[in-house]
Amino acid sequence: MTKKNLLILFIVLLPLQAFGMHIMEGYLPAQWSVIWSIVFIPFLFLGVKSVRQQLSQAPERRMILAMVVAFAFVLSSLKLPSVTGSSSHATGMGFGTALVGPMAMSVVGCIVLLFQVFLLAHGGITTLGANAFAMACVGPIITFVVFKALQKSKCSLRIALFTAAVIGNLATYVVTSIQLALAHPDSISGFQGAFIKFIGIFGVTQVPVAIVEGLLTVIVINVLVQNDFIKESAIFSLSTIKGFGKNKLAHENK
Amino acid sequence: MKTNKNLKKQNYILLLVVLIIPVVALWMGGDSEFGGADTMAADAIDNAKEAYTPWFESVWAPPGGETESLLFALQAAIGTGVLAYFIGYIRGKKVASDAK
Numbered sequence: 001m002t003k004k005n006l007l008i009l010f011i012v013l014l015p016l017q018a019f020g021m022h023i024m025e026g027y028l029p030a031q032w033s034v035i036w037s038i039v040f041i042p043f044l045f046l047g048v049k050s051v052r053q054q055l056s057q058a059p060e061r062r063m064i065l066a067m068v069v070a071f072a073f074v075l076s077s078l079k080l081p082s083v084t085g086s087s088s089h090a091t092g093m094g095f096g097t098a099l100v101g102p103m104a105m106s107v108v109g110c111i112v113l114l115f116q117v118f119l120l121a122h123g124g125i126t127t128l129g130a131n132a133f134a135m136a137c138v139g140p141i142i143t144f145v146v147f148k149a150l151q152k153s154k155c156s157l158r159i160a161l162f163t164a165a166v167i168g169n170l171a172t173y174v175v176t177s178i179q180l181a182l183a184h185p186d187s188i189s190g191f192q193g194a195f196i197k198f199i200g201i202f203g204v205t206q207v208p209v210a211i212v213e214g215l216l217t218v219i220v221i222n223v224l225v226q227n228d229f230i231k232e233s234a235i236f237s238l239s240t241i242k243g244f245g246k247n248k249l250a251h252e253n254k
Numbered sequence: 255m256k257t258n259k260n261l262k263k264q265n266y267i268l269l270l271v272v273l274i275i276p277v278v279a280l281w282m283g284g285d286s287e288f289g290g291a292d293t294m295a296a297d298a299i300d301n302a303k304e305a306y307t308p309w310f311e312s313v314w315a316p317p318g319g320e321t322e323s324l325l326f327a328l329q330a331a332i333g334t335g336v337l338a339y340f341i342g343y344i345r346g347k348k349v350a351s352d353a354k
Contacts, residue, residue, distance in 0.1 A: 024296050067340045073333030077326050080276045119325050158264075180295060201295050208279045215272045220337075222261045222268075228351075229344040 022113070022131040023176060025124025032183045037129030040106070043137045047106030054100065061100075065108070068096035071220065072112045080209050088205045090213035091172060093139045094165025095220060098147075098235045102140035109136020134175035143168030147236045157232055161221060162214040164236075169210035173202040 028036070054061045075092030092112075096105050110132055116122040123131050147164035151157075177198035186193035224230045 027296055063340060063343075066336055070333040070336035070340070074330050074337065075333075077330040077333065079326075080279070115329065120322065120329075198295055208275050212272055212275050215268045215275075219265050219268050219272070222265050223341060224344070226258050226261050227341070227344045227348045229348075 022116070022123035022135070023127040023180060025117075025121070025126060027124075028127050028130055028179070028183050030126070032179070033126045033129060035129075036127075036133050036179065040129045040133040040137065043103070043106040043133070044110060046103045047108075047110075047136075050101060050103040051107050054104065064099055065104070068092075068100055068105075069108050069111055071095045072108055073115070075213060075216065076112055076116065078212075080212055088202075088209045090209050090216070091135050091139060091169055092213070092217075093135060093172070094143045094161075094168045094213065095217045097140040097143045097164075097168065098161065098217070098221060099230070102144040105140035106132065106136045109140075130179045131176070134179065135172045138175045139168045139172040142171040144236065151236070157235070158218050158222075161235065162218050165217040166210045166214035169213050170206060173206045174199065177202050 051065065054065075072092035072095075075090040075095075077089065079089045091109075093105055093109060096108050100108070110128075113123055113128060113132055113135065117125055117128060143164045146167045147160050150160035150163060155163075177195055180198045181191050181195035184194055185191045186197065189196075221230075221235065225232055
């Protein structure tokens with residue numbers, strides 16, 4: 001049964017052709033490239049620290065990190081058609097946040113973005129700071145906050161996980177739109193007008209994609225729970241940020 | 255906590271929805287010009303601000319559409335390979351520990 005489950009999962013994860021969804025190379029003026037890079041650097045630093053901490057506490061975390069990067073790779077290559085007639089891809093950041101915490105995601109996001117920049121000409125070096133801040137900082141942090149808030153309101157775990165992943169994905173593109181609007185304010189309506197224009201382009205396209213991302217996140221987490229790899233209580237647990245508590249992973253107890 | 259059987263059922267339903275959404279989106283979107291939303295945003299900038307020209311070119315761009323899809327397929331393949339290995343690994347562990 002699980003075998004069949006996995007088979008279906010991988011058929012779904014088959015690649016679709018894609019361009020993508022980040023700020024394109026050269027489209028941020030130099031001063032904004034510098035500003036967003038400076039904003040992103042502290043997060044990258046915290047991310048590296050978090051990853052190191054998790055690995056030193058339990059070297060088996062290497063596998064989880066590899067899986068989180070792999071999930072982000074697959075999802076960001078899934079270019080889904082959307083209602084606007086254009087297409088966009090998911091980020092896979094919500095899943096990673098659930099397993100390794102929002103801080104470590106800055107490192108994961110960076111890896112994925114660099115791959116896309118150098119091999120696919122998607123995104124860019126000059127826009128890396130801005131894109132990384134939107135996708136690998138704001139997205140995961142919003143995901144984390146939304147999940148915690150829903151969990152407190154006694155929402156069912158999977159609904160909370162789904163909603164958190166969807167909102168985290170959307171938040172990424174809200175930030176992208178803000179970044180573009182700041183750099184390219186409309187000549188008449190200024191920042192606000194430009195923001196509405198960009199959110200119109202990214203936002204609407206992104207909604208169905210975000211929902212798909214939320215669903216895939218729940219599916220893969222389900223597979224992990226099914227195979228006793230992770231306990232439901234370990235998802236987004238606060239100890240995730242400091243590194244998982246040793247007892248959180250079922251396979252480590254055996 | 256949900257039982258494994260419920261989880262399995264839930265996953266089938268979720269997978270179905272995942273398949274339906276892009277199909278419906280395509281249907282609603284009419285002709286699917288796979289331009290990519292970032293290209294649309296770039297066009298919007300180009301149109302709105304005649305003064306703005308991108309000041310930095312991509313260091314390297316795939317020489318053509320076919321190579322680009324190759325690289326995207328490669329990206330997905332690497333990701334799927336790692337995920338599949340990992341899930342197979344934990345599944346094997348579970349089977350082994352269940353047999354004990």
